[in-house]
Amino acid sequence: MTTSVQQAIAALPVPREWLWDVVVRPRRRTLGIEVASDGGVLFAVPADADPVAVADAVRSRLPRLAREVRRRQGRPAEPVKDLIGGTSFSYLGRRHRLKVIPAGPAALSGEERRVRLYRGWLESPRAGTTGEEARRITEWYMACGNRWLSARMPSLASRIGVAPGPVGARDLGRRWGAREQDGSISVHWALMQLPPALVDLVLVHELCHLREAGHGAAFRREVQLALPGADALERWFADEEPHLWRGAVRPR
Incomplete structure (x- = not known):
């Protein structure tokens, strides 16, 4: 065959x-x-x-x-971050500067290890390696993404007329979205750096697959009905996605 x-x-x-x-x-x-x-x-x-x-x-x-x-x-090389104070990180289209919190006597407490947005800064406690610090930041993106996606999904699913399973943010390798056999939907955590309209584009793409498995004319009609400006959003997405940070960092 x-x-x-x-x-x-x-x-x-x-x-x-x-x-x-x-x-x-x-x-x-x-x-x-x-x-x-x-x-x-x-x-x-x-x-x-x-x-x-x-x-x-x-x-x-x-x-x-x-x-x-x-x-x-022709895409550029995958972005690599320096985990130093002032490095820019985006969440839902807004940029935040990194504030590295020095390790101290209380560094073993869960609260001290937590990455968070605070007063416009992305605070990240210092860890033993940049790899560990990067892992904590990606886990923060996943946790925030899970909450945002769960709140966003019902209105999009209602617009398309489907009943998906749970939705979540995780590492999908080179894919941006995935529809599982049980109807659940996953998006790459790196998408949470994009403006909401572009995250919606990926969600709608996967939701439309609940109605049309392929990418033919019927699928395109479903996407256009759910997002009338889908063509422009796809061009915008194509410009933005090569610049998304996927967790690569420079060692200290």
Whole structure:
């Protein structure tokens, strides 16, 4: 099956310089296309995929896929933070400067170790390593994200007419959002750095997958109905997401 699908895609006007592959994922019901950070393309197909149907679907998406590949190939290096006083961190589109709290005799208490927003500063107690400090900050993003997402989800789900499971922020690797088999939805914690409208875009994307599994015309209609300005938001998101901090820090 994989070979026949590869042959069908190879017969399309796919640019020769592209690095692409086909993988069979038995749980999939429709074609999935994943573009890696370096511009490589992965076509994920069901076990019973029809090569002709897959080729037709890929052909219809080639212009948009080409734009995404070019964007990924030209994206900047992943941001790396210096965990020193004054370093900028964003939460829901607002920037906050880092205030490093020196370790002291009370540093073993839970309250002393807590990262928090306080009077416009992101306070982070000093830890033994920058890796530990980065972990605490990412956990803060997850905790704040879980609360914000849980409060935001009902209105978006009602707009689309779906009943999702729980929603939460976690590390999704190279993905920004995920819809699980039980209907729960996850978004990458790094998205909590973005303005709310762009977080909504990812949430709506995943919620619309509860109605349409693929990314075809029916799915696009669902997204446009839920977010009439989705095209402009997607362009904005494409500009912003390469600059999101994912937890990389410089050692002291």
